[in-house]
Amino acid sequence: xxxxxxxxxxxxxxxxxxxxxxxxxxxxxxxxxxxxxxxxxxxxxxxxxxxxxxxxxxxxxxxxxxxxxxxxxxxxxxxxxxxxxxxxxxxxxxxxxxxxxxxxxxxxxxxxxxxxxxxxxxxxxxxxxxxxxxxxxxxxxxxxxxxxxxxxxxxxxxxxxxxxxxxxxxxxxxxxxxxxxxxxxxxxxxxxxxxxxxxxxxxxxxxxxxxxxxxxxxxxxxxxxxxxxxxxxxxxxxxxxxxxxxxxxxxxxxxxxxxxxxxxxxxxxxxxxxxxxxxxxxxxxxxxxxxxxxxxxxxxx
Ligand code: COA
Ligand code: MG
Numbered sequence: 001x002x003x004x005x006x007x008x009x010x011x012x013x014x015x016x017x018x019x020x021x022x023x024x025x026x027x028x029x030x031x032x033x034x035x036x037x038x039x040x041x042x043x044x045x046x047x048x049x050x051x052x053x054x055x056x057x058x059x060x061x062x063x064x065x066x067x068x069x070x071x072x073x074x075x076x077x078x079x080x081x082x083x084x085x086x087x088x089x090x091x092x093x094x095x096x097x098x099x100x101x102x103x104x105x106x107x108x109x110x111x112x113x114x115x116x117x118x119x120x121x122x123x124x125x126x127x128x129x130x131x132x133x134x135x136x137x138x139x140x141x142x143x144x145x146x147x148x149x150x151x152x153x154x155x156x157x158x159x160x161x162x163x164x165x166x167x168x169x170x171x172x173x174x175x176x177x178x179x180x181x182x183x184x185x186x187x188x189x190x191x192x193x194x195x196x197x198x199x200x201x202x203x204x205x206x207x208x209x210x211x212x213x214x215x216x217x218x219x220x221x222x223x224x225x226x227x228x229x230x231x232x233x234x235x236x237x238x239x240x241x242x243x244x245x246x247x248x249x250x251x252x253x254x255x256x257x258x259x260x261x262x263x264x265x266x267x268x269x270x271x272x273x274x275x276x277x278x279x280x281x282x283x284x285x286x287x288x289x290x291x292x293x294x295x296x297x298x299x300x301x
Contacts, residue, residue, distance in 0.1 A: 157198065
């Protein structure tokens, strides 16, 4: 994980809905993703290409309470360049890139951004990229390549199950107990590993049932325990649960302090006992990370 504070909640907002975009100021999300892709019908894409840059311009960078990201259409749609040309005058904080096959797709987008940043007087390299990196059949196989791809705009990696199942002609992506079927668990794990191998944020996919607050919180806590740093939201009601769950809890912070204290009490030791269990250097590193994150989140609030 890079030192930058991760963005916990990423709220999707359909780019053709002025009404929903008007909720951004109070939504509490760390980032919003104004969508030009699948949440917008082909007929409404021209409207969304007008509304999104207007919205971006209402609050310039530096004065935004949330980061403003835009999901553009994928390269094979033929729409990507026109999407970018429409939105870049508004200086988004980042681009979510769907249906990438490999890091070369991200490099190509990055080159487009080089030119568009120059054209619009935007600081070079400042528009970041978040690929949805498991939505095609080939994509999971190339995830490991991100670690050595040298993509300076790469802010994180996220994954999606819906388009992957469509790419596979699958009628479902869950097993009989309702959990992700093996193929999707594998794609998710590879995304998590690739994000950490690349030193970027690992963003878990959306939780479809937006009325199930308890289920969302439990799923987010489990995802954080695995190493995910944030999660996609589809409804404002999901934001608080995601934000809370991706911060170190009071119990975690207390435990981390005890781990640090235990090592401090045995200078030079590589391994010590705590509550009858062995802890070693990886535990110490994790405890330091938890305390640093807790302090950083407190500073952000
Ligand atoms: N962003 C901002 N505001 C939103 C919102 C969102 N993603 N989802 C809902 N709201 C607003 C609604 O406009 C409504 O406002 P109101 O009280 O002023 O009328 C309020 O929150 C409550 O909405 P609710 O009635 O519970 O939901 P809905 O039936 O209007 O919308 C969805 C349900 C799923 C269509 C909607 O949440 C949505 O559009 N989500 C994003 C979908 C998306 O972008 N998907 C792409 C990625 S998969
Ligand atoms: Mg999709």
